[in-house]
Amino acid sequence: MASTAVGQHAIHPGIHPGIHPGRIEVITGPMFSGKSEELIRRLKRAQIAKRRVACFKPDLDVRYHRTAIASHSAQTLEALTVTNMEELKAVLMPMIDAVEVVGIDEAQFFDPSLVGFSNEMVHLGKRVIIAGLDTTFTGEPFAPMPDLLAIADEVVKLSAVCMQCGAPAVHTQRLGSSQSLVLVGAAGVYEARCRACFRPWTDEHGAEQMELPVGASEQR
Ligand code: ADP
Ligand code: MG
Numbered sequence: 482m483a484s485t486a487v488g489q490h491a492i493h494p495g496i497h498p499g500i501h502p503g504r505i506e507v508i509t510g511p512m513f514s515g516k517s518e519e520l521i522r523r524l525k526r527a528q529i530a531k532r533r534v535a536c537f538k539p540d541l542d543v544r545y546h547r548t549a550i551a552s553h554s555a556q557t558l559e560a561l562t563v564t565n566m567e568e569l570k571a572v573l574m575p576m577i578d579a580v581e582v583v584g585i586d587e588a589q590f591f592d593p594s595l596v597g598f599s600n601e602m603v604h605l606g607k608r609v610i611i612a613g614l615d616t617t618f619t620g621e622p623f624a625p626m627p628d629l630l631a632i633a634d635e636v637v638k639l640s641a642v643c644m645q646c647g648a649p650a651v652h653t654q655r656l657g658s659s660q661s662l663v664l665v666g667a668a669g670v671y672e673a674r675c676r677a678c679f680r681p682w683t684d685e686h687g688a689e690q691m692e693l694p695v696g697a698s699e700q701r
């Protein structure tokens with residue numbers, strides 16, 4: 482089959498001439514499922530392969546470090562803390578030619594322009610590795626993760642261990658009464674739960690239904 486440069490551009494309209502497309506990898510699951518661990522593992526391997534890595538996280542997550550991403554198992558990797566996508570782009574774009582791999586942790590806290598940004602990066606030939614929560618503590622999809630999952634080359638969906646029964650956990654259970662979606666990593670505020678043990682709702686007084694014994698409603 483004849484393969485002209487013009488023809489190739491027609492097939493891959495978003496790819497810049499002479500640049501190999503990159504790759505979007507999304508690591509997702511509930512809290513404690515090992516997303517940050519997996520992100521750190523992939524970025525460290527990229528560094529071993531002498532790839533130039535830039536890693537970002539939102540400044541909401543001040544759990545352990547301001548200059549690193551961190552896992553609950555205390556693994557860390559140097560990262561730049563940014564307040565939003567605008568700042569991320571402002572920091573990254575001046576050095577973009579020197580960066581081959583872009584890592585982003587806690588991606589659920591960035592706005593939906595992360596999706597277009599990821600496409601832009603892949604068209605520039607970058608490998609983009611994104612970790613973020615798939616659902617909120619009410620069990621709803623956590624934007625912009627659904628769109629990132631849709632456009633990814635690879636999706637890694639991890640489970641945690643249910644803190645009630647030990648089964649594989651797909652949910653993040655909020656333990657306090659705060660309704661904030663942006664409370665991050667505070668010990669004792671969230672735990673991983675399986676579908677059977679997950680209690681997404683709270684009653685009108687803010688006391689959680691999950692504190693009722695199982696089957697309490699039938700016993701009344
Ligand atoms: P995430 O980024 O998904 O919140 P991390 O990578 O920060 O997860 O942490 C994963 C680590 O957390 C595990 O390797 C384990 O050491 C620890 N951990 C604590 N609680 C749990 C749990 N309920 N299920 C699985 N791992 C847990
Ligand atoms: Mg994490």
Ligand code: ZN
Pocket residue numbers: 643644645646647648674675676677678679
């Ligand atoms: Zn359970």
